[in-house]
Amino acid sequence: MLHQAIWRKGNPDWQICGIPEKFYTDHGSDFTSNHMEQVAIDLKINLVFSTVGVPRGRGKIERFFLTINQLFLQDLPGYLGNQTCTSLLTIKELDEKLLNFIISNYHHRVHGTTKKEPIHAWNNSGFLPNMPESLESLDLLLLNVAKPRKVHSDGIHFQGLRYIDTNLAAYVGESVIIRYDPRDIAEIRVFYQDKYLCTAISPEISDYTVDLKDIVSARSKIRKNLKKQLDSGKTVAEEIALSKQKDLEEKLNKSNSKKSKLKRYFNE
Known part of the structure; x- marks a missing residue:
C-alpha cells in the first residue's frame, strides 16, 4: 500500500505521489512492526x-x-446490503x-472543505x-521479503516457479535476497549483499498479472490432484496459465453476450 502511494503511478491521470511527512494509522500489527518503524526512520x-x-x-x-x-462499494455485486445481485x-x-x-x-468531485x-x-x-532516489531503493525498504534464495544454473526457484535474468549467470551458487509485490509475482527484485542486482521474470507467466494467491491456489490444486492420484503432469506455471486463459474466455463470452443483447434490442 505505502509502496504504491509513494511511487509514480503507471496511469498518467493519477499524479499523486511522494513520501508523506506524517503517516496516520491505527495499531494494526503491520503498522507497529519493527519493519515499519525502520521504514519510517529511513524515509523520515x-x-x-x-x-x-478512538478512531x-x-x-x-x-x-x-x-x-x-457510500459512493462506491454499496453499488457493487456482492455488497452485503445489495440483495438485488447475487454475482460476486x-x-x-x-x-x-x-x-x-x-x-x-x-x-473530480468538489471537496466539501477546499471547494x-x-x-x-x-x-x-x-x-x-x-x-x-530510485524505485530500487524503495523496493529495498517496502517490498515483501522472502527467505534467502540460491541462484541455480537455471535461475532462482520460488513458489514452484523459475525466475531468470542474464545478470544472474555470474552469481550461480550465491545466496541472494528476493523481494516481490504480492499482487504480481510474475517478476521479483533480486538483491545481492543489500544492493539491487536485477529484476528476474518467470517466463512461463510473464504475459499475465499473477498475485501470490494465484500461486498458492495453483499449488494447492496440484497437491489435491496428487492425493487423489489424478496427476495431470501440469506444473504450477501451466496451471496458472490455464486458469488465466479460462478467465479471459469467460470475459470474452460475457462481452459478446452483452453486445448481442444490445444489438437485438436495437433491431427491435
Whole structure:
C-alpha cells in the first residue's frame, strides 16, 4: 500500500505521489512492526498512532473510507446490503473498479472543505513531492521479503516457479535476497549483499498479472490432484496459465453476450 502511494503511478491521470511527512494509522500489527518503524526512520516519516478505540484521531482517513463505502462499494455485486445481485467480484475486478472510481470520480468531485476538485488542488498547488532516489531503493525498504534464495544454473526457484535474468549467470551458487509485490509475482527484485542486482521474470507467466494467491491456489490444486492420484503432469506455471486463459474466455463470452443483447434490442 505505502509502496504504491509513494511511487509514480503507471496511469498518467493519477499524479499523486511522494513520501508523506506524517503517516496516520491505527495499531494494526503491520503498522507497529519493527519493519515499519525502520521504514519510517529511513524515509523520515513521522508515524502518528491514534488512541486505541478512538478512531477520531484518524478522522480524515475514516471519512475517506465512508465516502468509498457510500459512493462506491454499496453499488457493487456482492455488497452485503445489495440483495438485488447475487454475482460476486474477484479481488482483481474489485481493484480495477476501485482504480477507475478514484481516477474518474473521486479526483473530480468538489471537496466539501477546499471547494476544489482534489486533482486540481494537487496540480495547482505548486507542491514538489519528495521522492525516493530510485524505485530500487524503495523496493529495498517496502517490498515483501522472502527467505534467502540460491541462484541455480537455471535461475532462482520460488513458489514452484523459475525466475531468470542474464545478470544472474555470474552469481550461480550465491545466496541472494528476493523481494516481490504480492499482487504480481510474475517478476521479483533480486538483491545481492543489500544492493539491487536485477529484476528476474518467470517466463512461463510473464504475459499475465499473477498475485501470490494465484500461486498458492495453483499449488494447492496440484497437491489435491496428487492425493487423489489424478496427476495431470501440469506444473504450477501451466496451471496458472490455464486458469488465466479460462478467465479471459469467460470475459470474452460475457462481452459478446452483452453486445448481442444490445444489438437485438436495437433491431427491435
